[in-house]
Amino acid sequence: MEQRVHPISKALKYVLIVVLAAIFLLPVLFIAFTALKSSSDLLTRPFYMFPEKLQWHNFVQAWEQGRMSMYMKNTALIALVKVPLGILIEALAAFALTRLAFKGSEWLFALFLIGMMVPMQATLVPLNMILNKLGLVDTYPGIILIYLGFGIPFGILILRGFFRTIPKEIDEAALIDGCGVMGKFFKIIIPLSMPAIATLFIFDFMATWNEFLLAQIFITKDSMRTITTGLLAFRGQYSANYPLMNAGVLISVVPVLIVYVAFQKYFVSGLAGSVKG
Amino acid sequence: MTKRWQAFVGLLMIALIAAGCSSSGGTNSEAGSTSGTSGTSSAKKITVSVWALQEHTWIDGAAADFNAANPDIQIEVSKYAVDPMKEALKVAANSGTLPNMWSTWGGSLGSFYAENGLTADLTQIAKDHNWPSLYNQAAIDMGTYNGKVSGIPYHLNAVDMWYSKTVYDKLKLTAPSTFEELEAQLQAMKDGGITPLSLGGKNGWHVMRLTEQLLEHFAGPELHDKLNNLTASWNDPAVVQTFAKLKEYNDKGYFPKGYVALDPTEAVNLFYPGTTGLDIDGTWLDGNIAAAGFNVNDFGVFKFPTGRSSVFAEMFQVSADLDQATLEATIKVGEYLTSAEVVNKYIDSYGTPAALNVTYSENTPHLKPLLDMATKGSFLITDQALPQEVVQKLFEAQDKVALKEWTPEQAAEGMEKAAADYKAKNKTS
Numbered sequence: 001m002e003q004r005v006h007p008i009s010k011a012l013k014y015v016l017i018v019v020l021a022a023i024f025l026l027p028v029l030f031i032a033f034t035a036l037k038s039s040s041d042l043l044t045r046p047f048y049m050f051p052e053k054l055q056w057h058n059f060v061q062a063w064e065q066g067r068m069s070m071y072m073k074n075t076a077l078i079a080l081v082k083v084p085l086g087i088l089i090e091a092l093a094a095f096a097l098t099r100l101a102f103k104g105s106e107w108l109f110a111l112f113l114i115g116m117m118v119p120m121q122a123t124l125v126p127l128n129m130i131l132n133k134l135g136l137v138d139t140y141p142g143i144i145l146i147y148l149g150f151g152i153p154f155g156i157l158i159l160r161g162f163f164r165t166i167p168k169e170i171d172e173a174a175l176i177d178g179c180g181v182m183g184k185f186f187k188i189i190i191p192l193s194m195p196a197i198a199t200l201f202i203f204d205f206m207a208t209w210n211e212f213l214l215a216q217i218f219i220t221k222d223s224m225r226t227i228t229t230g231l232l233a234f235r236g237q238y239s240a241n242y243p244l245m246n247a248g249v250l251i252s253v254v255p256v257l258i259v260y261v262a263f264q265k266y267f268v269s270g271l272a273g274s275v276k277g
Numbered sequence: 278m279t280k281r282w283q284a285f286v287g288l289l290m291i292a293l294i295a296a297g298c299s300s301s302g303g304t305n306s307e308a309g310s311t312s313g314t315s316g317t318s319s320a321k322k323i324t325v326s327v328w329a330l331q332e333h334t335w336i337d338g339a340a341a342d343f344n345a346a347n348p349d350i351q352i353e354v355s356k357y358a359v360d361p362m363k364e365a366l367k368v369a370a371n372s373g374t375l376p377n378m379w380s381t382w383g384g385s386l387g388s389f390y391a392e393n394g395l396t397a398d399l400t401q402i403a404k405d406h407n408w409p410s411l412y413n414q415a416a417i418d419m420g421t422y423n424g425k426v427s428g429i430p431y432h433l434n435a436v437d438m439w440y441s442k443t444v445y446d447k448l449k450l451t452a453p454s455t456f457e458e459l460e461a462q463l464q465a466m467k468d469g470g471i472t473p474l475s476l477g478g479k480n481g482w483h484v485m486r487l488t489e490q491l492l493e494h495f496a497g498p499e500l501h502d503k504l505n506n507l508t509a510s511w512n513d514p515a516v517v518q519t520f521a522k523l524k525e526y527n528d529k530g531y532f533p534k535g536y537v538a539l540d541p542t543e544a545v546n547l548f549y550p551g552t553t554g555l556d557i558d559g560t561w562l563d564g565n566i567a568a569a570g571f572n573v574n575d576f577g578v579f580k581f582p583t584g585r586s587s588v589f590a591e592m593f594q595v596s597a598d599l600d601q602a603t604l605e606a607t608i609k610v611g612e613y614l615t616s617a618e619v620v621n622k623y624i625d626s627y628g629t630p631a632a633l634n635v636t637y638s639e640n641t642p643h644l645k646p647l648l649d650m651a652t653k654g655s656f657l658i659t660d661q662a663l664p665q666e667v668v669q670k671l672f673e674a675q676d677k678v679a680l681k682e683w684t685p686e687q688a689a690e691g692m693e694k695a696a697a698d699y700k701a702k703n704k705t706s
Contacts, residue, residue, distance in 0.1 A: 038570060039568070039569045039570045040549075040550070040569065040570035040571065042546075043546050043547075043549050043550050043569060043570075044550040124368045125368055125371045125372045126372075128368050128369065128372040128374055129372040129373070129374070132372065132373075132374045137374070216357070216361045216364070216365065217364070217365055217368055220326075220328070220355035220365070220376075221353075221355060222354075222355065222356055229361070232331060232357075232358040232361065233331055233356075235331070235358055235542075236330075236331065236332035236358075236565075237330060237332055237359050237561075238541070238542065238545070238558075238559070238561055238562070238565060239542055239545070239564075239565040239568060239569070240542045241568070
């Protein structure tokens, strides 16, 4: 029997949701206010005040002066190669770990997880030496390879967890129907794992889009820089153009929002499945 | 489904190959010319990689001018913000991948590269090319370590007191000439509802500009120099008085609210509209005032009532790992980028040049008065004069005194211990 929810408790629930949403949205609102102010408006009036006069041209200026189209194109190129390729590699590894019965698969999984424990900062010097020896500094394959390496452990953790929730009986039925190993992977496992893959896509896209440390070390040419390092152009040694910087930040989050909206219907179920078993 | 996946994988591979092919980001650069240890020499062209700061906007035009006039040399500029630059340089130094030439600061910040044999010895070149007639000698000296010139200077910055004329006119004040007068003005501003000092404590260096002037006042020039050279004990009454004065200013509310964690750029933002009365800042502030939409003529400068100003230099250091032809090309590039010709052409965005015989811009009216003050007497700014380990202790001491975790006496003791530890380590290593 369905339990009736008291109208007051229902109203309280909504009030709580609205309050929480407001708390989370407030910083974004202040970023928007700052982005729409002139420098003198920002400096002469409190930051939480609505702009005296809306400076919509800040967005145009940020786009043009900050060369954001170039930085966003570079970041998109890296993310759109790295994220699908990473997920494919991670899915193949997770498939092998969960579906191909071989000795030491648990140990191999633990070995992959060690990758998550290595601090990125500790790898900068050896990675720089390796990339230089291979002639891959200031190349997209160079930075993509590093991103792939750092992303694989997390991807395997998520996908392995989800693959384990798919009943083995389905594999057997596929085998009887004449499916080979790769057929099982592409025809059975991958379609059933779309929620986990979509979740991973969102996480991985966000991480790649927002990555700063590796990009600033391994990409030294301005024409190849990514959006996070490009946004630093608004900040000098002794000064910062906060209105343009905030306008730039708002522009830069649009692709992440689009990816999130596109994949959000899978998000919760993907996350829930990945941590089972 | 399989076909679709095969197509997907195929497309991915094509995209990866395309990414590899377009890895130069569409620029017409030469193969392999990156942050490598030496310039890429081909039969005809030498590529000189230069790492500069993000705000060096003038360098793009200057490099383009140079490239057009020198078909045998190609300048390749990479720009970084301040902290990323420091980080990228340390990584490159440790992995042997420094560029041909990089922007850095004089004193103990640039000494790391010189003392570890990573920079070319430019002493003979400086003599042969008669640098003392081209650059301010103080700027050359600040990039000289153990008698070896290690960098081509491009900036010589002087730091002193800036005041808001709006605030001073409102309170009927004039620039002070004695320390007592300055202190009376700080209180007058506080009483008038204006925060006197526009200083932010985050990262330490902004508040340090007050600390070093207080130390100059209490210790006098001779002891101040000895403290910076670590030849006198930091556990000295003058140091205690300095920290006690910082504490007093903190207790009296002379700094902006929450200044210990306040970013210096945000602290200075309070100065432009007259929310605060005074800032201790450098020759570059005119440009920042104008960029923030305020009038530079609404501000004035005066000498902190001590004998000397704080100064520091910025320079291009040159990699030690270059063959002769690349070294010569790099020096040619460095001397061009720091020349009076480039300075005069880009003076509005160049900053405070180390080059002599330059024409200052009308848009930076306070630059010359500040440099004139420094000419009468100067000391190297503290975070470049002291070893970096001791600098970090000074920043910690400033914060802890403000947060009432340390007494001024404990701060002086902490400084002395850091100096002793550094000397002991340096002696044994």
